[in-house]
Amino acid sequence: MAPLAEFGYVGSAAGLFVALGLGIAFGFFLERGGLGNAVKLAGQFYLTDLTVFKVMFAAIVTAMLGLFWLAALGVVQLPLVFVPPTFVLPQLAGGVVFGVGFVVGGLCPGTSCVSASSGRLDGLAVLGGMVVGIVAFNEAFPLIAAFYGATPLGPLTIPQALGLPHGLMVAATVGAALLGFLAAERLERPAGAARG
Amino acid sequence: MRRVNAALGAAAAALGGLAGVLTLAGGRVAALDQPLPALVESHRVSALELAAWLRDRRPNLVILDVRPDSTAFEAFHLPRARHVPLADLRSVPPDSGATVVVYAAGGDLAARAWLVLRTLGHDAVRVAPDGVGDWLAAVLNPTLFTDATPEARQAFAAQAELSRYFGGLPRILPPGARLDSTTLLRSTLRRGCAF
Numbered sequence: 001m002a003p004l005a006e007f008g009y010v011g012s013a014a015g016l017f018v019a020l021g022l023g024i025a026f027g028f029f030l031e032r033g034g035l036g037n038a039v040k041l042a043g044q045f046y047l048t049d050l051t052v053f054k055v056m057f058a059a060i061v062t063a064m065l066g067l068f069w070l071a072a073l074g075v076v077q078l079p080l081v082f083v084p085p086t087f088v089l090p091q092l093a094g095g096v097v098f099g100v101g102f103v104v105g106g107l108c109p110g111t112s113c114v115s116a117s118s119g120r121l122d123g124l125a126v127l128g129g130m131v132v133g134i135v136a137f138n139e140a141f142p143l144i145a146a147f148y149g150a151t152p153l154g155p156l157t158i159p160q161a162l163g164l165p166h167g168l169m170v171a172a173t174v175g176a177a178l179l180g181f182l183a184a185e186r187l188e189r190p191a192g193a194a195r196g
Numbered sequence: 197m198r199r200v201n202a203a204l205g206a207a208a209a210a211l212g213g214l215a216g217v218l219t220l221a222g223g224r225v226a227a228l229d230q231p232l233p234a235l236v237e238s239h240r241v242s243a244l245e246l247a248a249w250l251r252d253r254r255p256n257l258v259i260l261d262v263r264p265d266s267t268a269f270e271a272f273h274l275p276r277a278r279h280v281p282l283a284d285l286r287s288v289p290p291d292s293g294a295t296v297v298v299y300a301a302g303g304d305l306a307a308r309a310w311l312v313l314r315t316l317g318h319d320a321v322r323v324a325p326d327g328v329g330d331w332l333a334a335v336l337n338p339t340l341f342t343d344a345t346p347e348a349r350q351a352f353a354a355q356a357e358l359s360r361y362f363g364g365l366p367r368i369l370p371p372g373a374r375l376d377s378t379t380l381l382r383s384t385l386r387r388g389c390a391f
Contacts, residue, residue, distance in 0.1 A: 001315055006308065008283035065211045072218075072225050077311055079232040165229050167219025174212025178205055 002076045027114050030055070036114040038106030038122050045103060050184035061177045068170050078166075083155035090148055105129065236307045241297055241322035243330035247358050249295075250275055256294040260285075261327075262309040263300050274299060274331055275362065282309050290317040299327025336364040341371045 001007045005015055033055050034040050043049025070076040102108050105126040107115055112130060115123025141148070159169045218225040249257055259277040261269050262285070269279040280288060282305065288296070296318050300306040302325060310323040324330060338359050340352040356366035367375070 006282065007312060007315075008286050011283070061208055061212075065208060065215075068215055068228075069211065071228050072215075074315075077315055078228055079230075079235065079311060080308055159229070160231075165219045165226060167215040167225055167228070171212045171216030171219075174208050174215075178209055181205065 002070070003080050003082070006077070006080045026110065027117070030111055030114045031118060035111045036118050036120060036123065038115065038120075038126075041102075041108075041111060042106050047187050050188055054181060054184055057177045057180060061174055064170060064173060068166060083157060086153040086156040087149065088151040088153060090150055093147075101129075101133075232304055232307050232311065236310050236323050236325075239310060239322055241324050243324065243327065243334045244355060244358065246274070246297060246324065246327075247331075247335045247362060251358065251361050254295070256291065258288070258291075258294050258296045260288065260296060260298045260309070261300070262298050262305055263328075268301070272328065272332075274327060282312065285309060285312050286316060288313070288316075288318075290319070292319055294318075295320045295322065297322045297324060297327075299324035301328040302326040335359055335362055337367065337375060338364065339367045339369050339373075339375065341369055341373075343371045 001009075004010045004018075005012075010018060030036065033051060035052060035055060040049055041052055044052045067076060067078070067081070071078045098108070105112065105122075107123060107126045109130055112123050112126035116127045117123075158164075159166050162169070164172075215225065246259075257276070259274055260280045261273050261277040262280060262282050263269060264281045266279055269277075273279065277299070296313060298306045298309040298313065298321065300309070304325070306323045306325045306327065310321050313321045334355070336359060338352065338355045340349065340356075344352065352366070356364075358364075359366045369375075
């Protein structure tokens with residue numbers, strides 16, 4: 001029965017170990033997918049290498065299908081799964097900061113850790129910038145505290161926001177992912193052919 | 197590799213398509229869309245109903261306080277309640293003849309406990325999301341305004357009788373008057389509980 005913590009199978013300490021194991025696995029597969037390389041990630045923005053899109057969307061679809069079908073089989077209780085609360089404007093601003101950082105640094109937080117752990121200096125530089133950003137955010141927090149909690153919508157999922165049943169949302173997302181993968185392959189092929 | 201990708205894509209398409217079809221067909225998969233408040237709505241129990249069950253010595257009644265904090269439980273809890281936090285609910289064995297009541301002090305904690313117990317095989321589970329607050333207000337400190345209707349006065353008489361059984365203090369107040377939470381808690385702690 002899951003979520004494991006809600007049913008008392010794991011406590012907070014065991015939960016941290018599970019998170020550590022999942023984080024190591026995630027990092028390993030990011031590295032094996034070549035996502036520790038900023039040049040490969042930059043290809044995303046030039047539409048020449050859409051590995052990031054494919055890896056991330058494949059992970060989303062895998063987790064979504066797993067969660068939906070485990071819930072349908074009665075293994076997972078969906079209402080007990082933690083959903084982080086939505087704050088519209090602060091999260092939009094955070095998305096912009098994240099996007100600018102990704103374009104400038106060539107890496108996102110997860111891939112910068114992967115890149116740094118495999119010894120890349122640009123990965124270490126982005127990781128250092130991230131630490132500076134975390135410290136700056138915490139120091140400036142009293143100034144932005146009001147904005148940080150602005151426009152709260154509580155825990156909100158896309159099916160709830162759109163008024164769509166979960167199953168239809170799952171079907172639509174899988175369809176969008178498969179079409180996206182096909183489009184990505186077509187976009188990548190000419191660029192790959194041009195390179196040689 | 198391309199074959200593996202094609203097979204995984206086909207599997208995802210099949211599972212995604214089936215999710216959509218079964219949702220449109222209704223049944224168990226469509227029920228996944230029910231939010232927690234809607235799930236527990238028909239399983240709520242009011243503080244007054246619970247008080248009547250306790251007074252009438254309803255057989256096989258199990259009352260669980262699922263608040264995480266044992267200090268809050270020791271400071272005040274409902275009569276005959278056992279302190280079993282959410283993560284420890286697996287220690288309560290299902291009993292087909294028992295009625296289990298779970299309560300907390302607001303939020304969705306008691307509703308989550310309801311769902312955990314139902315999943316673990318408990319048949320009759322009732323929920324009082326703010327059992328503590330409702331007990332303090334409706335059972336231990338019921339109030340009637342002086343401009344109340346005859347029907348309300350009649351209902352209050354029964355409520356007041358139940359309240360006195362548990363050591364409560366029914367009050368008749370001028371219209372619009374309110375008891376603050378400190379007064380409620382002080383009078384409650386002074387008298388203690390009937391069990």
